[in-house]
Amino acid sequence: MREKYMEIMHDYPFPEYLKKSIADELERIQADEETARKVIERCHEAYLRNLVEPGEAAGIVAAQSIGEPGTQMTMRTFHYAGVAEINVTLGLPRLIEILDVRKNPSTPMMTIKLLPEYAKDREKAREIANRLEATYITDIAEIVTDLRYMRVIVRPDEKALERKSLDREKLKKKIEKSLKIEVEEQNGEFVIQIEEPSYKKLMDTFDRLRRLVVSGIKEIRRVIIRREGDEYVLYTEGSNFKRVMKEKGVDFTRTVTNNIYEIYEVLGIEAARNAVINEAISTLEEQGLEVDRRHIMLVADVMTADGELKQIGRHGIAGEKQSILARAAFEMTVNNLLDAAVKGEFDRLNGITENIIVGQPIKLGTGDVELRVKLFTGGDK
């Protein structure tokens, strides 16, 4: 029956998601073909009534519709609801972060879904979590500096090693590779001899050892395993989308990060657009504010229309406007006018802002209508 509904709707100009939800509803009420046609026709009428009219200041409406609830947002960050102890920037700071397209958001976070064979088993999920989480030497061993013989001693903790499923051999290789120094093993301890007797060199080596990531992904600072429905899901503090996606056992089709720029780099502009929309919506929703999705979609479209993620602001949308006056009206008036004068730029007065500045009617709403003489007036339009 569903195919039948879809077939009827084929020539209607609905977006895909609308078609789907109409079909769902028709299926629920078990409508026959005649009723379906009627319902769809009525939906079409309602749809036409709700379209934005040409000339409408859609951008202004979107700005106001996001701006007003925005004034009610609280300036606070707190623990993410539900997930144990992961701090997430929320509220206004987060919204600003999204619209500014920060390359490094203050609290990057990933939600990692696992492939079916790993998702059901807590042990296997734990294993993946171990592979992802950054492990520093200090987590699995004790580092001691020996000033007398100018050397650094690493004392691995067997239990910690086992917990992270590592062994001495791996640890030794890792240290050798990163320091490019031969490591001697003396009764269970690794001894790193500093060649020249220099205190600075010793401390350098010590610091580098401390910062050395033995296993896992450097950016992933912490992994939390949570059971969701019938599967285990990993939540991480820190994000490295590319490397996590490559990891075995990770279902990369359902894995997301809240770092939009990373999504843009890895998955491309369409994914980035969706990420902007979803992040903005969830930030607003979390604060109990309801903003229509389409307002945010407009913002996301403007940000991504050129194929690259551009921020709203001086270094993005507003700064790249072609009109001098529009740029000057936004920020840094004098600088913009001066630079434009030096370059001998030309303003064609095509936009809204420019025309308001020079005092002309704007191409918006009533101002965008071109009147013509109608020669035949037989009545009834």
Place this chain on the structure above:
Amino acid sequence: MKKVFPFEYTRFEKARIIGARALQIAMGAPVLIETNSKNPLDIAKDEFERGVIPITVRRRRDAFVWLQRHDLF
């Protein structure tokens, strides 16, 4: 697939047409309908309802066109 939407004046076009017509009437243009009203705006509205105003709009496209994704590329 392109679906042509029914032609209908938008509220901006309607306002603009009535406004222009009201101005003509206010400046002494002959009224095209029978009316007792003395208010040019009311007369213009009435004329618009009856479809006798000799003014229309030029659209840059004849009708709204719903563009599918592949039309854009």
